[in-house]
Every structure is written in C-alpha cells, then in structure tokens.
Amino acid sequence: MSAISERRERERAHRHQLIITAARELAEAEGWEAVTTRRLAERVEYSQPVLYSHFHGKDAIVSAVALDGFSELAAHLRRARQAAPELGQSLRAVCRAYLEFATERPALYQAMFILPTDLKFASTETPPPLRASFDEFVSCFRPDNERRELFAEVLWSALHGIAVLSESGRIPLQGQEERLDFLITRIAGTSSPAPGHAS
Amino acid sequence: MSAISERRERERAHRHQLIITAARELAEAEGWEAVTTRRLAERVEYSQPVLYSHFHGKDAIVSAVALDGFSELAAHLRRARQAAPELGQSLRAVCRAYLEFATERPALYQAMFILPTDLKFASTETPPPLRASFDEFVSCFRPDNERRELFAEVLWSALHGIAVLSESGRIPLQGQEERLDFLITRIAGTSSPAPGHAS
DNA sequence: GGCCGAATCTAGCGTCGCTAGAAACTATAG
C-alpha cells in the first residue's frame, strides 16, 4: 500500500512536470495562443481531463510555467550580478541580463508578466522565486540605501516597460542599447538619501 | 442617387462609431473578456455579420477603440502640460496625467498598450494621435536637447511599466506617488545637451 | 407593379475551456 502509492505519487509528479514543460515548449515554439488544452493533452499523450486532475484550469498551467520562469530569471540575474566586479557594474549587468531574458524567452516572459496568472506578488504568500528575482534588483543598490526597494521597483518597472513595448513593436527595437544606457546612468546617478525635490 | 447614398454613408458612419463606443463601454464596464462579437452585436441591435462589414475582425474593433483612446490621451497630456507654468513642472504634470489616465480608464489603456492591435507604432504610417501622444512627452524636454526623443521613450516606458505592473498587482498600489517622484527627479535630473557616455 | 442590387439576417462551421458519466484498470478478499 505504501510502496505502491509512493510509486504512483512519483509518476504523478513526473507527469505534472511533463505538462508544464510541454506547455512551455509549445508556447515558445508557437506562442501562447497555440497552447490549447487539446493540443497540450495530445502532446503529453493523455486525454484532456488529466490536465484538470493536475491543475485547476489553463491559467494554473500558465502560472506553473511562470513560476519556473521566475526561478530561471532569479538565477540568470544572480549570475550576471555576481559576475560583475563592483556595485556600479552590477546594476548594468543585471539590467542587461533582464532585457536579454525578456527578448530571448518572449513566451516565458509573457507568462510571467503579461498573461493573467494566479501568482501573488508583493505579499506574504509570494512564492520565493518571485521574491528572489526582485531581490536581485534590490541588491544592486547599497545596503545603507533606505530606499533601495523603491529604487528597485522603479528600475524593474522601467525595464519591463522597455521590454514589453519593444516586444510588441510600440517602440523600435533599434536603440535599445542607448535606452538602457540612459536609464542606468539616471537611476544609478547621484543616489544616497535624497536630494529633495528638484521641481 | 447622390443624396441617397450620401445619407446611407452618414448612417453607416454613425453605426461605425456606435460599434466602437459600444465596445468601449462594454470593456470599461465588464472588461475586454466580456466583449464578444455576439454581445457587441446585441448591444448595437444588429446581427453579428454587420460588425464584419465595418471591421476586419475583433482585433480591428479593439484597434479602433485604442485609436480613440490615443486621441484622448494626447489631449489629456497636452492639457496637463499646458497648465504647468514652466518646463520643470510640465514633466511632472504630464507624468502624473499619464498614470491618472491609465488607472482611471484601465480597459481603454489595455486596448492601447496591451492587447494585440493592428496599429503601427513608430513608423511612417503611425496614426497622428499616437504620434501626438508621444510628442507630449518629447515636449517636456528642452528643444535644444538632441536626445529628447530617447528621453521620452525611456520615460514613457518607465511610466508604462509602473502603470501595468501596479494594475496587474505585480507591484503594490501603495507608494505610487513616491515611485513617480523618484522617477521624475531622476529623469529630469542633469539633462541638457548630453554629458556623454558615463560608462 | 416587378426587377435587381445591396444590405442584413439566419444558421452553422470549427475551435475553445471545461466536465459528467462511462469504461478500463488495479489492488485486495474470498
């Protein structure tokens, strides 16, 4: 009873992951609009209803893919940050890595940041990978900077804006490097406490 | 033959606008997922196929709503900019107006910036309202600033990122004012011609 | 009044996410 159900549990977990990776591969190959429950079921060689024994619905599958994406993003950013020698460099490295991630895995990025998902952001029940990704931005600023969380939020927002607007063709792909350059020099600029209102 | 077809043309144009406003109202009331061709047809009191005699498909209807939205956005930003006394103030006023627009008309904003549309951005065939909206950002910087277009792109991207991430709950709604404040002081910072690449 | 072209509708195609109930499979008891 024990060993058998354990094996079943293992097989079930394996199939669970199989669904997630199949959804991701299909999305990366043909876009999320091609990821239908029917095609996904065919791909994992089961019938449609088994998907619903693993996930509440399609959104939950997208969420699962997104969650995997956040783990990868956190690792990707961390690698970039740690490869940079000092603090000033790390900001640039992390930003570049972020945009790189967004452009090279557009479907994954979409699942993480654009499509509706069940993931809870910025709360106590935020999954660790999300928090870890965000913390990579926070770590780009000096620990004695009291407003580093705020800085990170704005930086992340700006990068997300650049990523998503250029991906959808709303700003030209060309000139991405200059935009990044400008953003970094401005954000990294004269930081420290606060220069008061410049108005 | 002339007067009759003219009247018809008028009626047709009226119905065209009726569809657009119906789509918009429905989207603003219940979200875009509630805007189906069936419900839209019912709302304008015609059958489904008439929608397709006016628009190529649903995306084209969304695009039409978005285009109207850009006209409103341009006017909204212009009003804000012109109400501000000087250049330093206008940047803040326009940014605030932008975020206000995004939060108060979320469905419209979604049509303009998130949903797939047929609109061409940043090209020769870009509709004037789009260009006009963008130019409001450009006008916030001094005319002798050679990189003002770049500045505007980054500023717009950052605002869009803030708008969309807070709308979808990916950053907390609280603290929006501080984020805006930080962004403006950084972007407006030491501008002028160009300090060259700061590495 | 009868015709003809344009405008409009009815009805339906294929696909979607999702699910109820049938079928098949598996582990245990006799």
Place this chain on the structure above:
DNA sequence: CTATAGTTTCTAGCGACGCTAGATTCGGCC
C-alpha cells in the same frame, strides 16, 4: 483464480467563442 470495490482515465458533449456562406429582405428604378 475469480469477484469486487475503488481509482484512474477516457469518450462524448455542453455552451460559448470568432467568423462566414447562403438565404432573405429591403429599397430605389424602369
């Protein structure tokens, strides 16, 4: 080794989607 009870999986189908072909109705013109 078979019968049974319970679980797993599948077949089949529901209602809704975007979209369209073909029938129908409408309005101006001889």
